[in-house]
Amino acid sequence: MPIVDKKMKTYFFATLGAFTIITVFVGLHRSTYFNRAREATPLLVAPQDGDLKQHLSLIEQVQSQMDKKLVDNEKLLQSVLRVISSSSKSDNSSLRGLALLFNYTTENHQCPTKDGFLDLMAKRLKRVKDYCNNPANAHELSLLKSEREAFLFKEYKLAWCPVYKAASTHIISYFCPTYYSKDVCSNPDRNRANALRKPQFTNKDQMNPVSEWSYFTVTREPFGRLLSAYRNKIEKMKYANDYRQQTIDMIKHHRHLPRGVKRTEAEAVLRKADAIFIRGQSSSTLNLNNPYEIPPYPTFREFIAELVSGWRNEHWDEGSVYCGVCKTLSAELKFKNHFILSKENFDCEFNHVLELTNNSNLKGDHYEQWATNREPLHNPIQFYQYYSTIPEDHIKHIIDMFNRDCEIFMYNCEDTALKIRIFKELHPNYKFKYPLTK
Numbered sequence: 506m507p508i509v510d511k512k513m514k515t516y517f518f519a520t521l522g523a524f525t526i527i528t529v530f531v532g533l534h535r536s537t538y539f540n541r542a543r544e545a546t547p548l549l550v551a552p553q554d555g556d557l558k559q560h561l562s563l564i565e566q567v568q569s570q571m572d573k574k575l576v577d578n579e580k581l582l583q584s585v586l587r588v589i590s591s592s593s594k595s596d597n598s599s600l601r602g603l604a605l606l607f608n609y610t611t612e613n614h615q616c617p618t619k620d621g622f623l624d625l626m627a628k629r630l631k632r633v634k635d636y637c638n639n640p641a642n643a644h645e646l647s648l649l650k651s652e653r654e655a656f657l658f659k660e661y662k663l664a665w666c667p668v669y670k671a672a673s674t675h676i677i678s679y680f681c682p683t684y685y686s687k688d689v690c691s692n693p694d695r696n697r698a699n700a701l702r703k704p705q706f707t708n709k710d711q712m713n714p715v716s717e718w719s720y721f722t723v724t725r726e727p728f729g730r731l732l733s734a735y736r737n738k739i740e741k742m743k744y745a746n747d748y749r750q751q752t753i754d755m756i757k758h759h760r761h762l763p764r765g766v767k768r769t770e771a772e773a774v775l776r777k778a779d780a781i782f783i784r785g786q787s788s789s790t791l792n793l794n795n796p797y798e799i800p801p802y803p804t805f806r807e808f809i810a811e812l813v814s815g816w817r818n819e820h821w822d823e824g825s826v827y828c829g830v831c832k833t834l835s836a837e838l839k840f841k842n843h844f845i846l847s848k849e850n851f852d853c854e855f856n857h858v859l860e861l862t863n864n865s866n867l868k869g870d871h872y873e874q875w876a877t878n879r880e881p882l883h884n885p886i887q888f889y890q891y892y893s894t895i896p897e898d899h900i901k902h903i904i905d906m907f908n909r910d911c912e913i914f915m916y917n918c919e920d921t922a923l924k925i926r927i928f929k930e931l932h933p934n935y936k937f938k939y940p941l942t943k
Contacts, residue, residue, distance in 0.1 A: 616853035619860070629845040629915070630834070636913050637831035645909070652829035653819075656706045657718075658683075661864045664712065664720045664840070666833070667698065668824035670734045671725035671848040676855075677701065679867050719842035719862045722828050723851060724914040727907035728921050730848075732891055734820045735808045741940065742778045742802045749775070751816060755803035759810040763796045777801050800939040806894045813902045825909045845914070889928045890937050900925060 617625060636642055637649065655666045658680050667673045677698065681690035685700060701707075712718050725733075738744050739752070756771040769792075777790050778801035792798055803811075812821065819827065834843065842861060846854040859865050892900075904911065904918050911918035929935075 616850070617857075619857060622854065622857040626844055630843060632915055633830050633845065633913055634834060637834060646831055648826050648829075649831040649909075650829050651826075652832050653827050654702075654707075655709075655828075656701045657709065657711060658706070659711050661862065661867070662718045662841075663862060663864065664718055666720070666722040666828035668723055668725065668827060669698075669820045669822075670730045670737070671723045671824065672846075672851045672855075673698070673723070675851065676723070716839055716841055718840055719844065719858070720833055720840040721842075721844035721846060721858055722824070722830075722833075723846045723848050723855075724824050724910065724916075725848035726916045726921070727910055727918060728892065728903065728925075729888065731809070731812075731821055731903065732805070732888060734818075735805050735891075738820060739803055739808050740805075742775075742781075751811065752803055754816075755807040755811045758814070759803075759807040760797060769795060769797050774798055774801055802939075804894065804939060805891045805937075806896075806899075809895055809899050809903070812906070813899055823907060823910050825913045830913060847914075889925065890935070892925045893929050893932065893935055894937050895925075897926070 637646065652666060655664055657664050660683060661680075665676060667676070678690065681700070684705075689700065738748060739755075742752070753771045753775060756774055774797070777798065780790055781801060791801060833840075842858075844854075844858050846858065859867055895903075900922050904922055907918060910916065
């Protein structure tokens with residue numbers, strides 16, 4: 506018995522010692538981890554005495570560390586962000602700080618050198634070729650080998666397949682003055698793409714030989730592209746006549762009817778919207794006591810719901826399908842150069858295209874001041890504010906809708922969706938307010 510007791514005591518104390526060591530280690534690690542997290546706490550506290558620039562500078566440093574993969578564990582990142590946000594109110598400054606941490610775009614990437622740009626183009630083309638040549642994707646080739654539209658600029662030996670809401674108006678503004686007067690090109694109410702839908706710009710017989718021509722298209726991250734389409738085409742009824750029936754459907758089918766509120770017919774809501782946003786009348790015509798009328802145009806949630814229901818349009822069709830990416834790389838089309846550009850770094854990359862195709866005379870001459878989308882570019886704050894209104898099942902549907910674009914053009918759409926979820930978790934009570942007037 507004494508021998509057994511001695512062994513049990515030895516085992517007990519050894520176990521206790523190991524447990525103590527583990528507890529101390531975990532405690533130290535936990536303390537270090539949360540101390541590091543708390544060090545970041547001031548980054549999202551509403552700045553006092555005008556020190557916003559200092560706070561944003563610190564936040565950008567954290568973003569830089571994330572970009573360098575110094576924070577690469579998503580669960581760790583979620584925990585850190587929860588600690589950060591717990592010390593701050595959901596005011597605009599904290600939203601701004603959090604959005605900077607979650608900057609989903611590549612708009613701040615440095616412009617590569619000429620050699621770096623050519624390496625980048627080779628990488629993107631290889632990705633498309635690998636997808637098109639993969640037997641597992643054979644059932645999709647009928648979609649990816651049918652280009653819907655391309656514009657040819659003979660004077661510059663350039664062929665362009667437009668992905669609308671991916672710098673398309675910007676590109677047209679470069680070439681339009683060569684063929685039309687400034688009055689035509691600068692008219693914000695004119696669809697300048699229609700001005701290019703003529704044999705002069707679409708007859709492919711003029712590409713002879715095709716080996717002297719260069720082909721380019723511009724892609725865009727799908728979540729950002731959808732938001733841009735909504736803000737440009739739907740929000741505040743900018744194109745009410747172009748999308749009138751769809752606008753009626755969005756309000757009728759997807760607007761929640763608050764209990765106890767008499768339903769206002771969608772046509773009546775639209776008449777009020779026309780008066781406010783088309784004819785410039787006062788918003789006092791709105792019945793502010795009827796939540797069904799606010800806002801008097803489809804919300805972003807209603808727009809996405811209509812897309813989920815099957816509404817398709819060139820402004821949010823898949824770029825890979827619209828431009829038939831597998832066709833333009835096929836054996837019968839041997840372009841001198843083939844460029845796949847990113848809207849997120851468009852200015853830099855398009856300048857490289859113009860230089861490499863001996864068209865530098867176009868560079869910088871016709872900027873996007875003639876663009877139809879006069880709204881300021883959406884920033885990270887706006888991005889997450891709008892997407893905070895979208896339910897989880899619709900976020901998943903967006904990924905399904907643009908699955909090919911995400912894979913072929915190397916956009917990490919799952920990561921973007923994850924950041925939207927985290928943003929919503931960190932600000933569960935945030936309510937987006939739509940503008941009622943211009």
